[in-house]
Structure formats: C-alpha cells, structure tokens
Amino acid sequence: MKSARETFDVAVIGGGSAGLAAAVTAARQGARTLLIERHGYLGGMGTASLVHSFCGLYLLRDEPGAVLANPGFASEMAERMIAATGIGPVRMGRVDVLPQHPVEFVRIADELISAEPMIELRLHSEVTSISRESDWNIGISGRSGAQSLTARALVDASGDATAAAMLGLDSAMVDAPRLQRPAYVFGVHRPGGLLGDSERLETAGLITEGIREGCVPRDAMGLTFRSSGRDSEIFGTLDLSGGENYDPFDARCLTQLEILGRSIAAKTVAWLAGKSVIWNGSYVSQWPVRAGVRESRRWIGEYVLTGSDLLAGNRFEDEVALATWPMEFRETARGPKLRFPKENQPAGIPLRCLKPVGMDGLFVAGRCISADHEAQASIRVMGTCFATGEAAGRAAASFRHP
Known part of the structure; x- marks a missing residue:
C-alpha cells in the first residue's frame, strides 16, 4: 500500500459509456481526473457485454434520415465509430441505431484516454469504500493491494449506484419480477x-x-x-x-x-x-466478459425523471441532455415492448437528475441517474449515457466547495 494519498480534482467510478464521457469531459475542462474501472478495458456494456449498437443517439422521426440528438461527446463518439467501421446509422422499425463493434469501441476509448494528460486510468480496480470529509475519500483495491485516494468531486457512473450503497444514501430499485x-x-x-x-x-x-x-x-x-x-x-x-x-x-x-x-x-x-x-x-x-445488466439500483436525485415526462416530451430549464430512445421494456424474456413519446418529441434530462438529494460535490451519470423504472427503460442506452456522462463530468470539473 502506498503511504502517500493521491489527490484528484474529479474521480469517476465506472468506465462504461457514461464514465468514459465524464472522465474525458472533466479532463478537457482542466480537472485532474481519476477513472476507476474493474475490467481490463473501457466501454462497459458496449465492450464487456458485447452490446453492438449505440441506441439513443438520434432523434425519433417518422421520415427517413438520422439526426443526432445531443451535440458534444455523443456526437463525437458517433463520428469516431462511423470512421472506424465504415457503417452509418441503420433504420430499425421506427428508430435509428448506429452499429458499433466492441473491438473498435475499446480502441477508441484507449485513444481518447491517451490523448488527455489530465486523466489517470486505473483498470482492474474496485472501489471498496467512500467517505466524505472536506473532500471525498475513496478506497480502491486490486491484486496489488489497497490504496486510498481523495478527490474534490465524485461521479458515480457505475451503473449500479455504487456510491449510494457505500454512503448509505437513498436509492431505488424495483422488485425482481419487474427488473429489466x-x-x-x-x-x-x-x-x-x-x-x-x-x-x-x-x-x-x-x-x-x-x-x-x-x-x-x-x-x-x-x-x-x-x-x-x-x-x-x-x-x-x-x-x-x-x-x-x-x-x-x-x-x-x-x-x-x-x-x-x-x-x-x-x-x-x-x-x-x-x-x-x-x-x-x-x-x-x-463469450462476453459478463452478461449485460440493464437495470439495478438507481439514485434518488433532486428530480426524479418519470415515464410520464418521457411520454409527454417534457422539457426543463436546467436540462443537460435529451432522451430520444423509446421506453424499451424487457421485463420478460419474450422480447421488447416499446412505448413512444407523443409526436416523437424528445424529453429533457435536467441536471437535477444527476445531483443526489442533499449531497454537494457528487454527480451521477448513465443508467443509475435519478429516474423511475419507466424512464430508466429509455435513458439507460449508450447514446444517452454518453450525454449524461458528459454533463456530469462538466459539472464535477466546475465544482467548488461552498
């Protein structure tokens, strides 16, 4: 174990779509950033679970022609993947998806991290403890032993609201029969x-x-x-x-x-x-490294995005991303059931969904943001996770203690 405790401006838990976006964005804002990932490469569901389509990148439209919904990191990832595979968006029923190859996703993620000198990446590392003094105290562990780190701001992009469990904060999860x-x-x-x-x-x-x-x-x-x-x-x-x-x-x-x-x-x-x-x-x-978990524990934030918000295409003054994927329910193994918003209108995702109640300096991104079971069936897809990850990384980089 190292005796000196390393200090970062931002620590990101989880290197999936949301965590990658959060870390790269925070580093581009000038924050010294630590990205912690339990596997040997980044990408989460898109690499370890071999999920080979970016969903949620494009606006819902009745007419043909894919239109990117969220500028910034999500659009950058779309451009990089198209350049890597030579394959553009594909129409599937009423939605547009972008085929992606997990091997190319890993390579793109490596290139993005390597291009940012403000990022330190720790693969093969599990977060074992989280506590708060003036800064966040984070314990991580790998085969070499345990280490303690500190960070001014923390982003939970674990997919499982890991920080909520370790801090004993409120979270939500539906009963097993309804879990995706x-x-x-x-x-x-x-x-x-x-x-x-x-x-x-x-x-x-x-x-x-x-x-x-x-x-x-x-x-x-x-x-x-x-x-x-x-x-x-x-x-x-x-x-x-x-x-x-x-x-x-x-x-x-x-x-x-x-x-x-x-x-x-x-x-x-x-x-x-x-x-x-x-x-x-x-x-x-x-074989995949692991099965693709679609839903688990979710944070309870300053605002809980609902299925009704998505169906109505509600917009918010503090929105940081658009949710454009239909609510895709996979509560059984008999295939998806899709619910589309009125007139294909996208819903906004407010920054408040990325901010847990009563906890400053902590932001969440990806499938575990503050949303109910119905809304989570839409926002969990990788295209939307890129966008919420970018928003969380930007907010974390700009955080200053009160």
Whole structure:
C-alpha cells in the first residue's frame, strides 16, 4: 500500500459509456481526473457485454434520415465509430441505431484516454469504500493491494449506484419480477456472415424445431442474430429470464445466469451447424466478459425523471441532455415492448437528475441517474449515457466547495 494519498480534482467510478464521457469531459475542462474501472478495458456494456449498437443517439422521426440528438461527446463518439467501421446509422422499425463493434469501441476509448494528460486510468480496480470529509475519500483495491485516494468531486457512473450503497444514501430499485431482464450477447463465426431474410426465417424455424425435439433449450426461442460488420462474424443476443429471484447484485445469481447463457448459445449454434447448410462450419467464437445488466439500483436525485415526462416530451430549464430512445421494456424474456413519446418529441434530462438529494460535490451519470423504472427503460442506452456522462463530468470539473 502506498503511504502517500493521491489527490484528484474529479474521480469517476465506472468506465462504461457514461464514465468514459465524464472522465474525458472533466479532463478537457482542466480537472485532474481519476477513472476507476474493474475490467481490463473501457466501454462497459458496449465492450464487456458485447452490446453492438449505440441506441439513443438520434432523434425519433417518422421520415427517413438520422439526426443526432445531443451535440458534444455523443456526437463525437458517433463520428469516431462511423470512421472506424465504415457503417452509418441503420433504420430499425421506427428508430435509428448506429452499429458499433466492441473491438473498435475499446480502441477508441484507449485513444481518447491517451490523448488527455489530465486523466489517470486505473483498470482492474474496485472501489471498496467512500467517505466524505472536506473532500471525498475513496478506497480502491486490486491484486496489488489497497490504496486510498481523495478527490474534490465524485461521479458515480457505475451503473449500479455504487456510491449510494457505500454512503448509505437513498436509492431505488424495483422488485425482481419487474427488473429489466439481462442480455447475453456472444460472437459467432459463420462462413456466410450476414443472414438474409430467408435465412433468418429458416433459422427461426430450425430453433423452433430444436426446442420441440428437446435438443435446444426453450430459452433460445427469443435468440436473434445480427451482422457485426465484419466478414464471417455475427452476434447472437439472448434475453435471460433470471426468474422471480433475479438479483443483479448477487454473485450466485449472476454465476448461474452466465452459465445458462453460455449453455443456451453453445447448444443452439451446434444444433444449427448440424442441421442446415447455411450454418455449416459455424461455431461460437467469443463469450462476453459478463452478461449485460440493464437495470439495478438507481439514485434518488433532486428530480426524479418519470415515464410520464418521457411520454409527454417534457422539457426543463436546467436540462443537460435529451432522451430520444423509446421506453424499451424487457421485463420478460419474450422480447421488447416499446412505448413512444407523443409526436416523437424528445424529453429533457435536467441536471437535477444527476445531483443526489442533499449531497454537494457528487454527480451521477448513465443508467443509475435519478429516474423511475419507466424512464430508466429509455435513458439507460449508450447514446444517452454518453450525454449524461458528459454533463456530469462538466459539472464535477466546475465544482467548488461552498
């Protein structure tokens, strides 16, 4: 353990979409910034969980033509990803999404961090304690041992409102039956690459046949496949049910889910490869580092964004970002249910949603901002997380003690 306690202007917990945006923004404002991430690379759901689309970047529109909703970091990430993959926004029903490749996301994140001398990145590090004197005292731990740090301002971009739990502050989480189901995404080598419409139909029929014959798990019924943008590579996506006792914080529960996801994926791909020439030679080529948790604990801030706000397209004087993704409910493993705002109007996200009640110098970003269960079904997507992360990083960099 180091004897000297390092001091920073801003500390950011979590290096996912929101945490990356917060750290880069704070550093660009001149703040000496610490970014703490438990995995070996940044990107969160977009890399460790292989979620391969940036949702929430674009305004909802009936007519074709994607229009970026939030200038700044979100738009910068869109430009960087398009340059990396050569793929622009794709229309899917009533929404526009930007395909992204997790490998490119990791590279872009590394480049962004390396370009900012005011950022110190700590990968393979877990936050173990948080307390407050005049500054924030933060304990982190890795294989080399424990270390204590201080920061003037703190950003919780953990996705799980980690700081709320450690500080004993109020937070909210719906009961397990209503929690959004976790996603399980995996890579597949398929010599034919992208599936055409007729191949998708044949694949769906084969999965149904496999379930009926007892060769494929019933949970594979909702499995979908999408192109990765690379030759001979596609991604498979499952929604795992989790059951009535699903707990996104319980290691035993998460362990069972990870094993279940791998089992479903492996058995399904093996069945397809053995039954159809369009799948001949296919195999699972990549597992995620972890299943994609869509919802857990949320902060209670100075304002709680609601589903009613989103449906009405409410705007606020202190808004720092726009929420443009429909409320996407995945409370079961039977696929999404979408609720769209009136006349496709975006809702504002006020700065008050990023400020916990009665706690100065602490800001939140990403899927754990102050929102109810319904609103969280919209704001949790990566495009919106980039925007709230940028806002939190700017607010943290400008914070001064009263």
